[in-house]
Amino acid sequence: MRSSPLNRRLLFQAAGAAAVAAAVSPFGAAAPAAASPGVLYSNALIQQRADPFIVRHSDGYYYFTASVPAYDRIVMRRATTVQGLATAQEVTVWQKHSSGPMSAHIWAPELHYISGKWYVYFAAGRADDVWAIRMYALENASANPLAGTWTERGQITTPRDSFSLDATTFTNGSTRYLCWAQSDPELGSGTSLYLAAMASPWAITGTPVRISKPTNSWETIGHNVNEGAAVIKRNGRVFMTFSASATDANYAMGLLTASESANLLSASSWTKSAQPVLRSSDATGQFGPGHNSFTVSEDGQSDLLVYHARPYKNISGDPLYDPNRHTRVQKFYWKADGTPDFGIPVADGATPYRLAAHGSTTVFLNHYDFRVRANATPAMLADSQFRIVTGLSGSGTVSLESANFPGRFLRHKNYELWVEANDGTAQFRQDASFHRRAGLADAAAVSFESANFAGRYLRNASGLVNLLTVASDAERAAATFRLE
DSSP, X not given: OOOXXXXXXXXXXXXXXXXXXXXXXXXOSOOOGGGSOXXXXXXXXXXXXXXXXXXXXXXXXXXXXXXXXXXXXXXXXXXXXXXXXXXSOOEEEEEOOSSSEEEEEEXXXXXXXXXXXXXXXXXXXXXXXXXXXXXXXEEEOXXXXXXXXXXXXXXXXXXXXXXXXXXEEEEXXXXXXXXXXXXXXTTSSEEEEEEEEEEETTEEEEEEEEEEOOOSXXXXXXXEEEEEEEEEEETTEEEEEEEEXXXXXXXXXXXXXXXXXXXXXXXXXXXXXXXXXXXXBTTTTBEEEEEEEEEEOTTSOSEXXXXXXXXXXXXXXXXXXXXXXXXXXXXXXXXXTXXXXXXXXXXXXXOOBOEEXXXXXXXXXXXXXXXXXXXXXXXXXXXXOEEEEEOTTOTTOEEEEESSSTTEXXXXXXXXXXXXXXXXXXXXXXXXXXXXXXXXXXXXXXXXXXXXXXXXXXXXXXXXXXXXXXXXXXXXXXXXXEEO
């Protein structure tokens, strides 16, 4: 069913993908995302691996760890590319104890390199009390964390000895911090996020501060939960994503923001987004996205969101024991005001691109009420994302599939470009197929020539995209797009 432009905007705002406060990245001074090259991955990246954590190390490898459905061990992979992790050999680096601490519910490992050594932070219960969840640390001095010896550094203790999990660490200025989720007496049942400075890689110091409590309606569905924090910094601001609500389709990502110059150990320094910044999508068939981490593309220029989601909504039994939370990865973007835009959890298969107009960092090919345009005001990020797939008409062509309306493709009719559902006809297949060419105004970019009207290209004309001929330099520029 076609939504009205007004309704789509309201839905977008309700989903929380509207502008969220302030953004920052630990990957160095990268160029604005509007100028970062496109990257291509395929989802799901790794099956049945929840709470995924991917870090790119200085040795050129990506390292991966995550929860396994049996919750009985810690596994790792490494590869020189993100996509390579999908087929990389998986190694068990540590197994649960047979009894006592660390003998049940081995959850959410994270891998960090600190002062020349590797550390894994994870949560675990006891065989005689599987819900006695506490945080623990492992240490490894080997250059390759899949090898060498992992030494147990024991429990990361907190002033209040209670259910605690999802430890993550980051630095700001000269201080290293630990953030974690812990049972909150004010909630009765549920967890809030706490932050403290660290005295060592396995110990905190000082009094922890609660920086986020589940109070919004989207944080309290099924359970009152804030957990799974991850940090990225850019432009003088610290962003902390987190996950909220039960681990079913209601699971969603929120965002906290603070200034790098603020006292991070003051709760008042942190501002919470009013709505989730990533949540389930019926359209793309991805449910319960969350417990994310961040990494960077192989060329170092694109920020990547790593998270888990299920490919179905309805779950039989306790969602915690449903095994099909799969590791996923997609590029995310930064708005002109420095705020991050995570968009939607994209569909399975190839990740989408944005197509930026030649010579512009703000104008993108996009659709509004299914009419294709090239302007700087898409209603939402996903309106400007398209998958380049095998052409519906074959013969070496490509088709451009909408990211937020899978099954709808760019097609021309009366030389106007629309996003429409494939009706199965030969005419549609021809109208929705194009020859991908080197950019007419820049060979490093792309142009798309109609499969059934040779010499006519997708071209921006006064903010609308039509199928037009090109003759002048200006027309060639208007038919050229940069993949981002």
